Amino acid sequence: MRRTWWIYLIGVLGLVAVAAPFLWMVLGSFKTQGELLRVPPTWWPDQPTSQNYDELFSKANFPRYFLNSTLVALAVTAGNLVFCSMIGYALAKLRFKGRNALFVLVMATLMVPGMVTFVPLFVLVTNAGLANSYPGLILPFLVSPFGVFLMRQFFLGLPDDLIDAGRVDGTGELGIFARIMLPLTRPALATLGILTFLGSWNNFLWPLVIAQTEDKYTLPVALALYSTGQNAQNYGLLMAGAVVVVVPVLVMFLAFQRHVTRGIAITGLK
Amino acid sequence: MTAVTDRQAQAVRRKSPPGHPRRRITREAAAAWVLVLPFVVLFLAFTAGPVLGSFGMSFTDIKQRDLRTPLSVNGVGFDNYAKALSDETFRKAAFNTAYFVIVGVPLTLVVALGAAVLLDRGIKRFQALFKVAYYLPVVTSIVAIAVIWRFVLSPDNGLLNTALGWVGIDGPNWLASKTWAMPSLIAMAVWRNFGSAMIIFLAGLQGIPQSVEEAGQIDGAGPWQRFRYLILPLLRLTILFNCVTMGIGYLQFFEEPFVMTKGGPLDTTLSVSMYTYNQFGFGNYGLATSMAYILFVVIAVVTFIQFRLLKEK
Numbered sequence: 001m002r003r004t005w006w007i008y009l010i011g012v013l014g015l016v017a018v019a020a021p022f023l024w025m026v027l028g029s030f031k032t033q034g035e036l037l038r039v040p041p042t043w044w045p046d047q048p049t050s051q052n053y054d055e056l057f058s059k060a061n062f063p064r065y066f067l068n069s070t071l072v073a074l075a076v077t078a079g080n081l082v083f084c085s086m087i088g089y090a091l092a093k094l095r096f097k098g099r100n101a102l103f104v105l106v107m108a109t110l111m112v113p114g115m116v117t118f119v120p121l122f123v124l125v126t127n128a129g130l131a132n133s134y135p136g137l138i139l140p141f142l143v144s145p146f147g148v149f150l151m152r153q154f155f156l157g158l159p160d161d162l163i164d165a166g167r168v169d170g171t172g173e174l175g176i177f178a179r180i181m182l183p184l185t186r187p188a189l190a191t192l193g194i195l196t197f198l199g200s201w202n203n204f205l206w207p208l209v210i211a212q213t214e215d216k217y218t219l220p221v222a223l224a225l226y227s228t229g230q231n232a233q234n235y236g237l238l239m240a241g242a243v244v245v246v247v248p249v250l251v252m253f254l255a256f257q258r259h260v261t262r263g264i265a266i267t268g269l270k
Numbered sequence: 271m272t273a274v275t276d277r278q279a280q281a282v283r284r285k286s287p288p289g290h291p292r293r294r295i296t297r298e299a300a301a302a303w304v305l306v307l308p309f310v311v312l313f314l315a316f317t318a319g320p321v322l323g324s325f326g327m328s329f330t331d332i333k334q335r336d337l338r339t340p341l342s343v344n345g346v347g348f349d350n351y352a353k354a355l356s357d358e359t360f361r362k363a364a365f366n367t368a369y370f371v372i373v374g375v376p377l378t379l380v381v382a383l384g385a386a387v388l389l390d391r392g393i394k395r396f397q398a399l400f401k402v403a404y405y406l407p408v409v410t411s412i413v414a415i416a417v418i419w420r421f422v423l424s425p426d427n428g429l430l431n432t433a434l435g436w437v438g439i440d441g442p443n444w445l446a447s448k449t450w451a452m453p454s455l456i457a458m459a460v461w462r463n464f465g466s467a468m469i470i471f472l473a474g475l476q477g478i479p480q481s482v483e484e485a486g487q488i489d490g491a492g493p494w495q496r497f498r499y500l501i502l503p504l505l506r507l508t509i510l511f512n513c514v515t516m517g518i519g520y521l522q523f524f525e526e527p528f529v530m531t532k533g534g535p536l537d538t539t540l541s542v543s544m545y546t547y548n549q550f551g552f553g554n555y556g557l558a559t560s561m562a563y564i565l566f567v568v569i570a571v572v573t574f575i576q577f578r579l580l581k582e583k
Contacts, residue, residue, distance in 0.1 A: 173301030
């Protein structure tokens with residue numbers, strides 16, 4: 001009994017260490033600039049104020065950044081769900097020339113750093129006239145090697161009998177994919193969808209490079225530039241900005257966490 | 271003439287007897303290519319193409335002014351690579367990146383494994399709650415985390431120094447100190463990333479049958495011995511996977527110094543990725559791609575070595 005007591009103590013200390021910066025951020029976003037500079041710092045806001053959020057949403061154009069982030073993340077997620085499930089099925093269940101070579105090639109790019117591709121990508125996208133545009137932000141991320149891997153693994157686990165039965169019934173190959181197999185992958189699609197949305201929402205390097213005017217900034221880009229630019233000393237604004245970036249994904253994660261952790265475990269074990 | 275026609279006719283007949291399964295295979299392959307095509311087009315244009323393009327650019331003197339005419343540049347052989355490798359700042363960035371990885375990856379894995387064992391063996395009640403909470407930082411934006419941590423680490427009224435003050439320690443100005451800036455970034459990286467490795471360790475631990483430990487218990491092995499000699503070897507593949515993915519991620523660290531230190535003080539937290547990005551910002555595209563490729567080669571080699579060290583035994 002005494003042993004479990006100290007194990008739980010360690011566990012709770014861990015919780016405090018994980019949660020404290022988040023709480024600090026949320027509480028700080030309701031403090032005035034004067035209170036944020038006070039030594040020693042206060043934990044609860046003395047006079048809670050919404051002025052940081054007012055500034056964020058009226059002067060700082062955060063609604064626009066929020067909209068941009070949402071739009072890009074939704075488009076990227078839709079693309080990954082459609083295209084990765086298509087190729088994932090083909091790689092797992094259909095016989096065609098070059099299948100293994102294609103799979104190996106795609107997996108090899110998993111370890112290519114973003115730094116390697118972004119310069120030529122920038123040249124390409126600029127010359128295609130897509131710099132500082134939504135297509136420029138979205139197109140390079142419509143497919144991902146991770147998505148292919150996840151969907152292929154999941155399709156591999158489905159029985160071939162279903163496909164054979166479809167063929168006997170005279171269903172076309174594409175019909176078998178779309179009407180028989182795809183509906184069975186709903187759990188994998190949920191995992192891929194959430195992970196892709198989170199990844200796109202948090203993506204930084206590419207939007208930093210390609211969004212050149214303020215009206216195309218995504219949230220992380222706006223927050224990073226605010227925090228290193230002329231607003232670097234406006235602590236309340238930055239805290240509130242961080243809340244706007246972090247809280248939507250935390251809520252989303254808590255709602256769908258089963259899918260996220262399961263997906264990670266699937267890819268890690270196979 | 272007739273003989274040839276006859277033979278052709280025979281060949282045609284042999285090729286497609288009605289109802290033969292061979293026709294189904296070609297239909298299968300056709301369907302496969304329809305399903306694969308959109309991905310392949312996007313993949314070639316936005317991943318494979320740029321990987322090769324980057325390689326090509328690293329051997330040219332391409333600069334920002336060539337942006338609209340990327341094909342009319344001069345080849346310079348290995349000049350960019352030579353320039354990068356002899357650049358003091360690049361070497362410093364390489365050293366910093368190695369520091370971040372060599373300290374950060376093992377630390378993250380130890381914390382992750384500790385948390386996983388704690389949850390798997392110790393914490394039975396509220397296990398799901400602890401698991402989700404420890405995982406929370408993983409899903410959040412590094413930029414936002416870095417902004418928050420700047421306040422946590424702020425010298426006079428930051429959360430950390432205030433907490434240290436309670437136990438009588440006068441904490442330094444973490445991010446402005448040449449000694450402490452990098453450990454601060456590493457601490458933040460461990461805090462943010464241990465959850466993802468923890469989930470995978472947890473899945474690995476849960477895959478080990480209870481009988482393994484029972485056998486050890488019968489043989490009189492203590493808890494630590496059972497963990498060290500029975501559990502840990504069985505987790506080898508899980509450790510390998512975590513090591514590889516963390517290593518690939520940590521070798522590319524970028525947002526942390528970008529937001530928290532801008533690479534300072536005195537370049538002590540400048541990473542290879544950040545220096546590459548800076549060269550791009552200065553318009554030195556050729557040089558930037560050569561630096562990115564050096565990083566790529568290092569990542570590939572490190573990954574390969576990890577596989578060799580941990581996989582076969």
